[in-house]
Each structure stands twice: as structure tokens, then as C-alpha cells.
Amino acid sequence: MVVLASVLGVFDITLDKLSNGELWLAQFxxxxxxxxxYASVALALVMIYKSTGFINFAQGSLALLGVYLAYIFSxxxxxxxxxxxxxxxxxxxxxxxxxxxxxxxxxPPDHVLPLVIVTLGLLLIIDSAVGIVWGFRTRSLPSMFPxxxxxxxxIAQLTWRTIGNLGTVFAVVGLLYLLLSRTKVGLAFxxxxxxxxxxxxxxxxxxxxxxxxxxxxxxxxxxxxALVVPDLLLEPSIMLRVLIFSxxxxxxxxxxxxxxxxxxxxxxxxxxxxxxxxxxxxELALATAxxxxxxxxxxxxxxxxGSTRVERV
Amino acid sequence: MSAPYLEVRGLKAAYGDIxxxxxxxxxxxxxxxxxxxxxxGAGKTTTLRALCAMVSTEGSVxxxxxxxxxxxxxxxxxxxxxxxxxxxGTFPDLSVEENxxxxxxxRSDADVRSDMEQWFExxxxxxxxxxxxxxxxxxxxxxxxxxxxxxxxRPSLLLLDEPSxxxxxxxxxxxxxQLTAINAAAGxxxxxxxxxxxxxxxxxxxxxxxEAGEVALSGPADELAADDNVRRAYLGY
Numbered sequence: 001m002v003v004l005a006s007v008l009g010v011f012d013i014t015l016d017k018l019s020n021g022e023l024w025l026a027q028f029x030x031x032x033x034x035x036x037x038y039a040s041v042a043l044a045l046v047m048i049y050k051s052t053g054f055i056n057f058a059q060g061s062l063a064l065l066g067v068y069l070a071y072i073f074s075x076x077x078x079x080x081x082x083x084x085x086x087x088x089x090x091x092x093x094x095x096x097x098x099x100x101x102x103x104x105x106x107x108p109p110d111h112v113l114p115l116v117i118v119t120l121g122l123l124l125i126i127d128s129a130v131g132i133v134w135g136f137r138t139r140s141l142p143s144m145f146p147x148x149x150x151x152x153x154x155i156a157q158l159t160w161r162t163i164g165n166l167g168t169v170f171a172v173v174g175l176l177y178l179l180l181s182r183t184k185v186g187l188a189f190x191x192x193x194x195x196x197x198x199x200x201x202x203x204x205x206x207x208x209x210x211x212x213x214x215x216x217x218x219x220x221x222x223x224x225x226a227l228v229v230p231d232l233l234l235e236p237s238i239m240l241r242v243l244i245f246s247x248x249x250x251x252x253x254x255x256x257x258x259x260x261x262x263x264x265x266x267x268x269x270x271x272x273x274x275x276x277x278x279x280x281x282x283e284l285a286l287a288t289a290x291x292x293x294x295x296x297x298x299x300x301x302x303x304x305x306g307s308t309r310v311e312r313v
Numbered sequence: 314m315s316a317p318y319l320e321v322r323g324l325k326a327a328y329g330d331i332x333x334x335x336x337x338x339x340x341x342x343x344x345x346x347x348x349x350x351x352x353x354g355a356g357k358t359t360t361l362r363a364l365c366a367m368v369s370t371e372g373s374v375x376x377x378x379x380x381x382x383x384x385x386x387x388x389x390x391x392x393x394x395x396x397x398x399x400x401x402g403t404f405p406d407l408s409v410e411e412n413x414x415x416x417x418x419x420r421s422d423a424d425v426r427s428d429m430e431q432w433f434e435x436x437x438x439x440x441x442x443x444x445x446x447x448x449x450x451x452x453x454x455x456x457x458x459x460x461x462x463x464x465x466x467r468p469s470l471l472l473l474d475e476p477s478x479x480x481x482x483x484x485x486x487x488x489x490x491q492l493t494a495i496n497a498a499a500g501x502x503x504x505x506x507x508x509x510x511x512x513x514x515x516x517x518x519x520x521x522x523x524e525a526g527e528v529a530l531s532g533p534a535d536e537l538a539a540d541d542n543v544r545r546a547y548l549g550y
Contacts, residue, residue, distance in 0.1 A: 184418070191415045194404035201365065201398065202462070203390035203419035
């Protein structure tokens, strides 16, 4: 009887919650905001995947490094946060180009397995190095966007930060699309990813093209990190959590699709917030991300928007 | 006789420990079409790849008197060498138009667009499919695209590896007619590896026969076509 009563009680609470429109809306906005941050890190993963065909596990670590640099530039050096983030994007691009040149380029670009192992090693090295240099205490990085909410319905707030996160991710995906489809460097980038040998035979310098991809991905990842961290606290393992949600986003959207990364990010962000709120699953939030990855790989390995490669013989 | 446009001396090439070319010599004069014949495994494809620094090589490769060996593929392309590799020379995920734009990657002049339209006239089927992904074209269409892509470089030397592979005989014949027309119009020097020996000898000025990584026979194409050994081994009559 007691058990039954408590189960009914839980249902009561849940029903209460479920019929609360404001709560839905509040979680919807939060989900969009989180989703935008996952999406922007997912975009960085997709950029590397598009050019090289593998997932760069060090992507989150490069973003972590970038966010720490943004922290140094803003909190310690006193630059405005947005300026500090731009400086950190440039700096982390430089680091990424160095890493690509020293650790990645010695390996043939079409042998994926050694490269994946190298990126896993880089993940551990960079995360530890950040911990050694800046310590493990938590810090807070202010948001680039003003606090407050221009639109409110009860507890549901559409905050400037949510608007800013969404605006940033849409701007990034738009710029990336233009870069890839309208510029010569974008053409080179896509040519390398489509056929390495033919890319060399038309005179594209493959190494620098991939280095450019790494730099761009690091800058996007840093921007993504700078969107995420104000909601959480900055500490050396923070991007590992984000990376898992972003991987789920990228897998859901299709690993080679920019639009897919954004939609995947938003869906994962929404799903996470709604599950945590309405099913009290906060302990399982990370597991839901892993579940998304598993289900996508089983049911539709190319994701929602990924391209199945068409090749006639 | 003037100095040859492409002059190869003592060219060796190896994949790891396996030596494929054992020091071959050959040359092609400017504006000529040369053909390389030989059985499977004789080193024909490797010869073309060696010219573009796509295998590790030793020896000397001179283009218009300048040494190419030691340079990287991307720099050799900038010297005007276009290479149509065997089989897949296209970018399957890029559209037909983008493939041709990529072919002109090292060019910065204003004529890229008009060149593209010119090749769409030469190969109308490519023009009809200009927005389609190259990977969705048929094998023959992809071969045409690979050749048009190479021509977008405005090459001074065009290397063609088995251009007839997988093409219907009619298409092969018209392709070789196109190539001779391009050779006549633009004076493009060509080096062709081809299994269809009778067709290749018909359009070529000079021919080389490779056997086990060495030049076994060489001479004007019409003389080789009349040679009994060549006829028996490569022409089949």
C-alpha cells in the first residue's frame, strides 16, 4: 500500500509538472540554449569529420584550452568578454595548427585508426596540461551576452543568453556554409575530403588545407565552449561532458552535415532538459546522450542529414 | 631536332621494398602524343605516378629543361602537368561544375568560366549534368569529367592513365578523336598509357613498350605498329 501510494504520489507530481505550461516553455528555452552550445561544438567535430573522415576526440580539449585562454584574457587581463573570446579563438587556432603540423601530419591522412588514437592521446595530454597549469579549482567565466530576459511568461524566460547562443550558432553555420560553398579554400577543403589523390593532382596542398580545417574547428570549438561555460563552472573536465552531448548531436544530425549538427544539437539539448525535468532523470542525463548515439548508429548510421555517399561504378 | 619537352633519364620507382621501375629512359617532344604499352604489372601506371611524385623515385625528370624530380605533386601541377589517374579521377561528392573549378585550382586568370563552358560544349553530357554530383555519373561520364577536369589546368603536359578503361568502344574512339583534336588545337603534349594498343598507336607519334620495369622497345608509333613482336604481343594479329 505504501509503495502504491508513493508511486501515485510521484505520478501526481509528474502530472502536476506536465500540466504546467510555463514549466514546459521554461525548459524549452533552456533546452534551446543548451542545444545551441552542443551544436557549436558539434560543428567543430563535423568540420574535422568532413575533411578527414574521423572524429577528433581532442576537439573538446582544444575548446577547453580556448575557454581557459578566454578566462585569462577577460577575468585576469580585463578585456571585454566578447573581445577576449575572439582573442582566444585566434590563439586556440594557432595551437591547433601547431598540433596538426607536429602530431597529425606525419601520419598518412587516409589511415584513420592511428589518427583517432593520436587524438585520444591529445585529449588526455591537453586536459592534464590545463589542470597542471591552471589547477583544478572551479572558476566562472562571464557570458558574452547581457543578463536578464527581454521576454517573460511567469517562470519561462527567453533570456538574452538564449537568444545570443542561438544567434551565434546560426551565424556560425551560415558563415561556414558560405566559406565551404563559395570560396576557393572551401572548394579545396571539400576536394580533399572527397578524393585525396585527385586533390593533390589538381595542385591542392593537402597538409595546409587540413591544417586550416583544424584551425577553424578549434576556433568554433572555443566559441562553443565560451557559450557553454557561463552556465556551468570552468574546470578541466568540463568539456568532456559537453563533448559527449556534442558527439550525440553530431551523430544524430549526420556526422558530415553542418545543418545536421545544429538540428542535432538543439534536439539533444531539448531532450536532455525535458527528460531531466519531467522524468527526474538528472543522474541519467549523460546516459541519454550515449543512448542517442547508440540508437542512431543502429537505426540510421548516416544520421538525419548525413550523406550516404553516392558512387556509381 | 630540338631538345625534348619531357626527358626522363634513369627513372626508378618503388613501393616500399618492391622496385617497379628499374631505371627507364624516354622522351617526348613538344606537341607530340606518346603512348606507353606493356603487359599488366610492367610499370606503366607507376611511370605516370613517378612523373607526378606520387611514388618514391630516383632519377631525372626534366620538363622544358627544368628538373622536376624532388618537387612535390602540388608544385609539379603548377608547372602545367595534369594527370588523369586510372579509374576514379573525379571528386564524387562535388558537382560536375565544382570538379572543373577544382581542376583550375592553381589558375587565377579570368578565363576559367569560359574554359568550363568550352569543355561543356566538347562533352555535352557533362553540361547537361553540371549541377549533379560527380559520383552519380556513369563510369564513362566520370572518365570524361576526369579528362575535362585535367584540361581545366590548361596543361602543357597531359598524362592519361588508361583513358579507355570501362568505356564502350564507340565512346573510346570518340574520346581519342577529341584528344587528337585538343592536341592539334592547343599543342598539348600527351603521354598516354593504354591497353587498347591499336587505337593508341593510331593516334600516337612515338611509342614505348615497357616490360618488367624497363623499356623493351621504342620508336615511331607507325613503325612499332608494323613490328611483328608488338603486333603479336599487343595487337593480337
